[in-house]
Amino acid sequence: MSPTTAPSLRSRTSGILLHPSSLPGPAGIGDLGAASIRFAESLASARQSWWQMLPVGPTGFGNSPYSALSSFAGNPLLVSLERLADEGWLSGADLAGPAWRLDRVPFAEVDAFKTERLRRAFATFERGATREQRERFDAFRASTSWLADWSLYRALKDANGGSVWTEWEPGVRSRKPAALAAARDTLANEIRYHEFVQHAFARQWDALHARCRELGLGLIGDVPFYVPHDSAEVWANQDMFDLGRRGRPMRVAGVPPDDYAKDGQLWGFPLYNWERMRERDYSWWLSRFRTTLGRFDAVRIDHFIGFHRAWAVPARLKNALKGRWIMGCGGDVFERLKRESGSLQLIAEDLGVVTPEVEQLRDGFDLPGIRVLQFGFGWDPAQTHLPHSFPKRSLAATGTHDNDTSLGWYRSIDNDGMRDWVHRYLQADGRDIAWTMIKAVLHSPADTAITPVQDLLSLGSEARMNRPGVATGNWGWRMAAGALTPDILNRLRGLTEESGRAR
Numbered sequence: 369m370s371p372t373t374a375p376s377l378r379s380r381t382s383g384i385l386l387h388p389s390s391l392p393g394p395a396g397i398g399d400l401g402a403a404s405i406r407f408a409e410s411l412a413s414a415r416q417s418w419w420q421m422l423p424v425g426p427t428g429f430g431n432s433p434y435s436a437l438s439s440f441a442g443n444p445l446l447v448s449l450e451r452l453a454d455e456g457w458l459s460g461a462d463l464a465g466p467a468w469r470l471d472r473v474p475f476a477e478v479d480a481f482k483t484e485r486l487r488r489a490f491a492t493f494e495r496g497a498t499r500e501q502r503e504r505f506d507a508f509r510a511s512t513s514w515l516a517d518w519s520l521y522r523a524l525k526d527a528n529g530g531s532v533w534t535e536w537e538p539g540v541r542s543r544k545p546a547a548l549a550a551a552r553d554t555l556a557n558e559i560r561y562h563e564f565v566q567h568a569f570a571r572q573w574d575a576l577h578a579r580c581r582e583l584g585l586g587l588i589g590d591v592p593f594y595v596p597h598d599s600a601e602v603w604a605n606q607d608m609f610d611l612g613r614r615g616r617p618m619r620v621a622g623v624p625p626d627d628y629a630k631d632g633q634l635w636g637f638p639l640y641n642w643e644r645m646r647e648r649d650y651s652w653w654l655s656r657f658r659t660t661l662g663r664f665d666a667v668r669i670d671h672f673i674g675f676h677r678a679w680a681v682p683a684r685l686k687n688a689l690k691g692r693w694i695m696g697c698g699g700d701v702f703e704r705l706k707r708e709s710g711s712l713q714l715i716a717e718d719l720g721v722v723t724p725e726v727e728q729l730r731d732g733f734d735l736p737g738i739r740v741l742q743f744g745f746g747w748d749p750a751q752t753h754l755p756h757s758f759p760k761r762s763l764a765a766t767g768t769h770d771n772d773t774s775l776g777w778y779r780s781i782d783n784d785g786m787r788d789w790v791h792r793y794l795q796a797d798g799r800d801i802a803w804t805m806i807k808a809v810l811h812s813p814a815d816t817a818i819t820p821v822q823d824l825l826s827l828g829s830e831a832r833m834n835r836p837g838v839a840t841g842n843w844g845w846r847m848a849a850g851a852l853t854p855d856i857l858n859r860l861r862g863l864t865e866e867s868g869r870a871r
Contacts, residue, residue: 374586374665375417375871377713377736377763377816382869383418383588384411385769386821387433387833388446389473392849395485396468396478400572401448405579410852412583414861415870419580420588420818422769424573424663426522428599431475431843432834434592434670437522438600440514440659442569445478449485451572456496457489471830473844490564508567513655514600515563521600523558524551532598534615541615543606573663584871588715588818589664591656593671594621594637601652602638608652610639610680619680622688623720632679632688633837639680642697653701654708665713668738668763672716675701676726702733715763715816719743739764739814741805742777745790754793755812764814766805766823769833773822774802776829802826803859810867817869824860825851 375381391398391407398404411419425436426443436443452458462485468474497505509515521533528536539547552559580587595601597617602609610618617638625632645652660667669675674696681691706712716730718737730737739762744753751757758764766774778801781787791797796804802823809817822831825847834842864870 373584374581375584377666377715379417380815380869381417381871382810382817382819382864382867383416383420383586384821384824385420385765385818386847387422387769387843388424389443389843390821390833390846392470392847392851394463394468395449395465395482397445397473397475397482398846399446399448400569400576401450404576407852408576408580408583408585410857412585412871414857415864416585416860417869417871418586418588418666418816418818420668421590421664423590423592427843428596430839431473433590433843435596436592436599437525437596438514438518439591439595439656441518441522441566441600442573444486444565444569445475445482447482447486447565447568448572449482449489451575452485452489452568457492458485462488469846470848471846473846475844486565486568487561489568490561493564494560505564505567508570509563512566512570514659515566517604518566518600519559519562520548520552520555521603522562523555526558527555533603534597543604577663586665587663588666588668589660590668590670591660593669593674594635597636597638605652608641608644608648610641617683620683621674622679622681622691624679624691625689626721629688632681632691634681634686634688639678639694640696642695646697646700650697650701650704654704657701657705661709661713666715667713668715668717670717671720672718672730672735673720673722673726675699676723676729699729699732706733734761736762736815738762738768739812740768740771741765741809742767742771742774745786745793755808755814758812758814760813760815762814763816763818764809764812765818765820766802766809767820769820770836771820772829772832773820773827774805775823775826776832779828800826806860807863807867810863810869817867819860821847821852824856 388398388400388404391403393399393401393403408419423433423436424443424446425438426441427433428435428437449458449463453460453463465481524536524540533541540551577587606615612618619639621637621639622632622634675698676696677693678696679688679691680694681688702712712733712735714735716735716737718726718730739753739758741753744751772780778798794804794808806819806823831845833845
């Protein structure tokens, strides 16, 4: 593999899951600066092939990457202030801040701090940018198809006190040309500010991606199947979603009742108008995949099942009991994407109730599914999530961002029979459970093996990234500076080499 060639999902490889916001670094949150470069270099030293991330869009409700205000824009909180200072848009004094928490991201404080500095950087750019710098900015604005909708949406949202777009002035809400033109004129400076932030994100992302390519390290991104109602894409493409006259959802997505939720789950995301999308040859989905694949070398599709069918619930209801199944677009989007790109570096997140039709859709495009070792010791009569059953064409992991850490999961087992089964299957006594599970996944038949960084560090539930069904307190875990010691990296390298996955 040459240094500038990304790895393949068809090779025997391994990697680490860590969202950039969880990195140590200045300003209270990880970013695309020096800490990201150091982390990539650490992975390369351990002969890893992949760095997997969560969605990198601007987060909305609950700071969730899976509830982003845009499916295309980058998260301003990931922009490195140090990199902006290196370019001359900030001073050293601008970087000074409070004594940030080291273990959690204080999102509200970080947002206020970084927004103020980003605005200072923009003001400095407007005053002092060279002709070449302005031309580069203008070229980015002209070549980025989603930027106009995002920057106008963000400026309007700020001007309306953060309210959802259905509460905006009717002309803007329904995107009347005259109202949009007036808004662009009134908010011209705010729009340009948000374009500047996206330009900074893109430049920093490209620098990180280029360094990863030099290291032979690929980036795995994430495309959530659904998008929030309060997002730039729903506002800008209202006819492609199941919305009423005033823009409010008619039906929303969820899942039916099961053993874990007697009333089902009501997610609240608007459903797609597949008929209208088909008329437009799925241009919105294709643009979304192009943008994400332009940033990443492979992409995980969250809730892949949604392409086959969705549980549709009338928006007025308070639970998901009275929903019904509606069909998705099937493989139409992937047919077009494959014709366009020739190959599909995509991963189908096929967790949940996987029907034969979903398996056929996944296998018809030869997409790897996902296997999670923690699930193998739960209700899994077919043992599909135990390493001896992992298909070669799959991505296997000890856990995901929605799971507890491996140590936290093990400590939570309150059944002696279950604990004994874990010990017998893994041929271990549990004293080094995280690394025991890492070894089991690395030695499995799966083409791709991924380990959350929390498991490398043998951390407990305090380091969990997300607790599904809990609205607050998620996504904020941060890794301590220096946590990835040479001993840990050497141990990972050894297991990677002995399992035949070395980069």
